[in-house]
Amino acid sequence: MARVEDDGANGWTARHGERVYRTGLADRLFIQAALLYGRVVMPVAPLRIAVVGAGLGGLTAAVALHRAGFDVRVYEQAPELTEVGGGINMGPNAARVLYRLGLGDGLDREAVRPVSTHQRRWQDGRTLQRAPLNPRCEELYGAPHLTVHRADLLAIIASGFPRECVHLAHRLVGLDDRGDRVAARFENGVEATADILVGADGINSAVRGALLGEEAPRFAGCVAYRGLVPAERIVDLGLEIGSQSWVGPGGHFVHYFVSRGRLLNFVGWTEHDTWNREDWTDRATIARALAAFEGWHPQIRRIIAAADTCFIWALFDREPLPRWSVGRVTLLGDACHPMYPFMGQGAAQAIEDGATLAACLAAGGAGDPAKTLRRYEELRRPRVTRLQEMSRANKTRFHLPDGPAQEARDADWARAGDRSPEALRWLFEFDATVVPSG
Numbered sequence: 001m002a003r004v005e006d007d008g009a010n011g012w013t014a015r016h017g018e019r020v021y022r023t024g025l026a027d028r029l030f031i032q033a034a035l036l037y038g039r040v041v042m043p044v045a046p047l048r049i050a051v052v053g054a055g056l057g058g059l060t061a062a063v064a065l066h067r068a069g070f071d072v073r074v075y076e077q078a079p080e081l082t083e084v085g086g087g088i089n090m091g092p093n094a095a096r097v098l099y100r101l102g103l104g105d106g107l108d109r110e111a112v113r114p115v116s117t118h119q120r121r122w123q124d125g126r127t128l129q130r131a132p133l134n135p136r137c138e139e140l141y142g143a144p145h146l147t148v149h150r151a152d153l154l155a156i157i158a159s160g161f162p163r164e165c166v167h168l169a170h171r172l173v174g175l176d177d178r179g180d181r182v183a184a185r186f187e188n189g190v191e192a193t194a195d196i197l198v199g200a201d202g203i204n205s206a207v208r209g210a211l212l213g214e215e216a217p218r219f220a221g222c223v224a225y226r227g228l229v230p231a232e233r234i235v236d237l238g239l240e241i242g243s244q245s246w247v248g249p250g251g252h253f254v255h256y257f258v259s260r261g262r263l264l265n266f267v268g269w270t271e272h273d274t275w276n277r278e279d280w281t282d283r284a285t286i287a288r289a290l291a292a293f294e295g296w297h298p299q300i301r302r303i304i305a306a307a308d309t310c311f312i313w314a315l316f317d318r319e320p321l322p323r324w325s326v327g328r329v330t331l332l333g334d335a336c337h338p339m340y341p342f343m344g345q346g347a348a349q350a351i352e353d354g355a356t357l358a359a360c361l362a363a364g365g366a367g368d369p370a371k372t373l374r375r376y377e378e379l380r381r382p383r384v385t386r387l388q389e390m391s392r393a394n395k396t397r398f399h400l401p402d403g404p405a406q407e408a409r410d411a412d413w414a415r416a417g418d419r420s421p422e423a424l425r426w427l428f429e430f431d432a433t434v435v436p437s438g
């Protein structure tokens, strides 16, 4: 049954099942059909949803919720939309969501489609496993595997959301659930109310702190050296457009192309017992990164040396949370499930969260927001908890010292592999935009 609603602010909205159409030529035709065949309900204002945090997760949620017909506002602490760091490895499970949100043109323009994933030994470069990625992922799962610069990805996602609905320089400092709505207070003195508030404010989430109490994240025992190398500087290496990951004692090194193939992104991980926060100001020098990978394969050292600069990034972690939602407030992405990046799925899961949240709210309607948010959380928690655990296990597996355990791991990878699109079926074929009934 179709329903047509005057939303009071933006004109007419027609709903048919989970689909929501807004005014426009095609929509007017739909509305006429709905008027002929459906029930007419007016006026009904769409739910007002505040998303705190305009990272990859928050903005994806905003686009999905906006497209589902909700009245969405995004509040971001930074004075502009920015992403630090280099690349993102994005499996078909996340790419599918972004294509469904109409962001395919930008992805096709900026992202790279690596032909293979290749794991190698740290010292001699021996292949441990290698599998085709593209076009295999599209053949199997209807979406590509992408590698993309984080800033490009953020801009692509932001292009799907009205700019005037993003409020920059709004740092959330307090929350107040007033029963029928939630009020958010910002450092700049602004107060905003909404029917639902989504905390997408990252690992140090103020929303999570307000809901579940403050707790400092824990240093995960790893730091990353990250850099970008212009592709023309390493032509002599003859690298194919693929993703390579080198594993060795106490560390691993990953590289892949981003930005239409113009840049090679690298991330080199090493283990440390402690992390002195003062090191944050100690921007990593190329010499320091080279020292961290002393004795590793010449290709790795050549890549590091070709960068102009590199950044050091300490990895922090939290235990899985017992719940993400309280009343009209919920969490997504790193705010509720930060994970080691050793499955390449942190941002991907934040992107999936946004899609599922929008699908749940579109299906659940305005009647009982708290119930709908619990449903969203029930759907998402088992999957992200599994990935949090797998990512932690990979830290140990990738960093084994040379010896019997490493030999057993290598034999296992040679026999079965664990990175191929086929081996990751459960992860890649999952469609976060579809909410099972029940």
Ligand SMILES: Cc1cc2nc3c(=O)[nH]c(=O)nc-3n(C[C@H](O)[C@H](O)[C@H](O)COP(=O)(O)OP(=O)(O)OC[C@H]3O[C@@H](n4cnc5c(N)ncnc54)[C@H](O)[C@@H]3O)c2cc1C
Pocket (backbone or CB within 6 Å): 052, 053, 054, 055, 056, 057, 058, 075, 076, 077, 078, 087, 088, 089, 090, 170, 171, 172, 173, 200, 201, 202, 203, 204, 205, 206, 224, 226, 267, 313, 332, 333, 334, 335, 339, 341, 344, 345, 346, 347, 348, 349, 350
């Ligand atoms: C080295 C490294 C490599 C990685 N590689 C991959 C990869 O290959 N694939 C992958 O899928 N994931 C990867 N990840 C993980 C991924 O980067 C994160 O999981 C992802 O960025 C989380 O997105 P988010 O939107 O939840 O949080 P964030 O990106 O942290 O965004 C949070 C936003 O909220 C804003 N904010 C914070 N506090 C407030 C406040 N009080 N008020 C208002 N706004 C606020 C912040 O300014 C920020 O814009 C990697 C991570 C690291 C460290």
